[in-house]
Amino acid sequence: MELYLDLVSPPCRSVYLFAKALGIPFEFKLVELLAGQQYTEEFGKLNIVRKIPVMKDGSFVLTESTAILMYLVQKCSASVADHWFPADLQQRARVNEYLSWQHLNLRAHCSKVFLLKTLYPFVMGSEAPKEKMDVALEEMKESLNLKISLADLVALVEIMQPLGNGVDGFEGRPKLMAWRDRVKKELGEKLFDQTHERLLDAKGLQQKMQNNSQLQKIKPMLQKFFH
Amino acid sequence: MAVELFLDLNSQPCRSVYIFAKKNNIPFEFKKVSLMDGEHFGDEFGKINLIRKVPALRDRDFCLAESVAIMLYLADKFKTPDPWYPADIRQRARVNEYLSWQHAAIRLHGSKMFWLRLMIPKMGVDVPKDKMDAALEDLNASLKLIEDKFLGDRAFIAGDRMSLADLVAIVEIMQPVGSGLDVFEGRPKLGAWRDRVRAAVGEELFDEAHRTIMESQEWVKAMDGSTLQAFKPRILRMFM
Numbered sequence: 001m002e003l004y005l006d007l008v009s010p011p012c013r014s015v016y017l018f019a020k021a022l023g024i025p026f027e028f029k030l031v032e033l034l035a036g037q038q039y040t041e042e043f044g045k046l047n048i049v050r051k052i053p054v055m056k057d058g059s060f061v062l063t064e065s066t067a068i069l070m071y072l073v074q075k076c077s078a079s080v081a082d083h084w085f086p087a088d089l090q091q092r093a094r095v096n097e098y099l100s101w102q103h104l105n106l107r108a109h110c111s112k113v114f115l116l117k118t119l120y121p122f123v124m125g126s127e128a129p130k131e132k133m134d135v136a137l138e139e140m141k142e143s144l145n146l147k148i149s150l151a152d153l154v155a156l157v158e159i160m161q162p163l164g165n166g167v168d169g170f171e172g173r174p175k176l177m178a179w180r181d182r183v184k185k186e187l188g189e190k191l192f193d194q195t196h197e198r199l200l201d202a203k204g205l206q207q208k209m210q211n212n213s214q215l216q217k218i219k220p221m222l223q224k225f226f227h
Numbered sequence: 228m229a230v231e232l233f234l235d236l237n238s239q240p241c242r243s244v245y246i247f248a249k250k251n252n253i254p255f256e257f258k259k260v261s262l263m264d265g266e267h268f269g270d271e272f273g274k275i276n277l278i279r280k281v282p283a284l285r286d287r288d289f290c291l292a293e294s295v296a297i298m299l300y301l302a303d304k305f306k307t308p309d310p311w312y313p314a315d316i317r318q319r320a321r322v323n324e325y326l327s328w329q330h331a332a333i334r335l336h337g338s339k340m341f342w343l344r345l346m347i348p349k350m351g352v353d354v355p356k357d358k359m360d361a362a363l364e365d366l367n368a369s370l371k372l373i374e375d376k377f378l379g380d381r382a383f384i385a386g387d388r389m390s391l392a393d394l395v396a397i398v399e400i401m402q403p404v405g406s407g408l409d410v411f412e413g414r415p416k417l418g419a420w421r422d423r424v425r426a427a428v429g430e431e432l433f434d435e436a437h438r439t440i441m442e443s444q445e446w447v448k449a450m451d452g453s454t455l456q457a458f459k460p461r462i463l464r465m466f467m
Contacts, residue, residue: 048376049328060317067323074316089303090289096296101278103330224361 001026003068004046004054006033007198008164008205010107011065012053013157017195018069018084018150021187024076034119034205036214066099069150085150098151102158110158110169115222117165118202122209123219132226152183164199229254230301233275233283235262237443239334240294242398242436244282247298247391249432251307263450265457295326298391310388321385325377325392333373333399336366340403342466345447350455350462358467366403366410373400374416382423389427397424398436405440 003019003026005012019026031037031052038050047054047063055062055071062068073085086092116128159169159180170177184192198204209215232248232255234241248255260266260281267279276283276292284291284300291297302312313319339362343354373396377384384392400421403410411418425433439446 049372060320062320062324064324064327066327067320070323071316071320074319089300092303093289093291093296093300096299097291097293100293100295100326100330103327104335108331224365 002029002056004029004031004052006031006052007195008033009052010157010161013195014153015053015065015068017153017187020191022080024072034208035212036217039217095151099154102154106155106158110161113162113167114164118205123215123222156180156183160196165202228287229256231256231258231285233258233260233281235260235281236436236439237262238281239398239402241282243394244294244297246394246428246432246436248301250428251305253301253305311391313385318385322390322392325384326395329395333369336369337399337402339466340366340408341406342462344406345443349447349452350459351452370410378420389424393424397421401437401440405443407444
């Protein structure tokens with residue numbers, strides 16, 4: 001199985017964390033977003049939407065992290081503990097509810113903060129409007145209070161995103177911090193930290209983006225996103 | 228006691244839940260929540276769904292939001308026929324893939340088009356041409372992906388049979404249509420798929436579910452714009 005990933009991207013991290021924590025064997029295929037590798041002809045053939053993560057299991061190609069996570073759960077059902085995607089009707093409904101809600105809520109807002117602070121200055125050539133970011137920050141919400149499931153995983157990687165430029169969503173939120181620590185412990189702290197290494201290496205990210213002409217391909221998307 | 232479904236058929240995700248429940252003869256009580264009248268901000272509804280959105284489900288003391296979660300719950304509880312959410316791992320993955328992608332794509336773009344064309348002007352706000360053009364471009368891009376990637380050369384998204392993916396897709400695509408923008412024009416492949424979906428759902432049920440949105444140009448014209456003022460700041464921030 002191949003997983004096309006860049007750990008700077010939250011949905012890539014949830015897929016990576018899940019596969020690694022559960023011991024599901026895969027080949028890591030790096031698609032470096034900040035170098036514009038999602039715009040190559042080759043990658044376009046794999047995924048016309050030009051996004052990651054992408055899973056390739058034999059000849060079967062699948063996009064969308066939540067779909068990939070559910071595929072892995074179904075495929076490896078014998079070795080995946082029930083709590084990740086509970087069989088119980090109501091508990092499963094709660095996970096599905098979160099996974100549906102998060103696209104246009106937590107994911108949207110956390111991505112926005114990251115893009116505004118980290119990417120915007122390099123691509124647009126000026127600082128991003130503070131008010132837009134303040135609004136995005138306000139709208140981050142807490143996760144459900146269940147045993148760790150896919151919902152927690154998907155939520156946590158999103159909340160980690162703004163930390164990529166020092167915006168700490170956990171500050172002043174002890175309940176959220178305690179939840180984060182529980183999720184980290186369940187996954188394995190070393191694995192969690194290693195997964196987030198690239199995101200939290202601000203200098204490294206900046207170095208990558210400096211003088212990178214390929215990055216200009218993101219400009220139209222960013223302009224549209226913020227205007 | 229039957230399941231309660233809190234719905235407003237002007238809302239796309241309410242339509243998919245409604246059609247799914249009716250088509251599968253799932254007994255439910257239709258609890259109307261009029262969005263235009265702000266009924267989702269009432270105290271009673273807040274107890275059912277903290278996020279104050281429709282659709283919402285209440286099954287005795289269990290409350291659930293999010294149309295996809297609701298339909299999956301109903302599918303499991305009432306053991307609906309396999310094609311809706313196939314047990315086959317690859318077909319199911321295709322359905323999940325579409326259900327995930329659509330949120331930040333066709334759902335967003337179709338909704339925006341409806342608001343920009345009908346509701347925002349009704350609020351007394353002019354929509355600049357460049358915003359309208361950008362919104363149309365986004366909508367066209369999503370429709371192209373639906374045709375090229377999600378349908379391809381298949382009859383339905385997951386294969387030969389209609390699934391939740393097609394249902395969720397069609398209700399979103401119908402939203403801009405309701406605002407007077409015929410997205411099927413010049414898209415014969417999409418139109419043929421729509422006909423198959425409508426036939427699979429049942430024409431009477433499909434049309435009934437879409438009646439109010441298809442009449443939206445009339446009722447928006449007739450409505451008192453002042454009732455929308457409460458939503459104005461939020462809507463403008465979201466779409467403009």
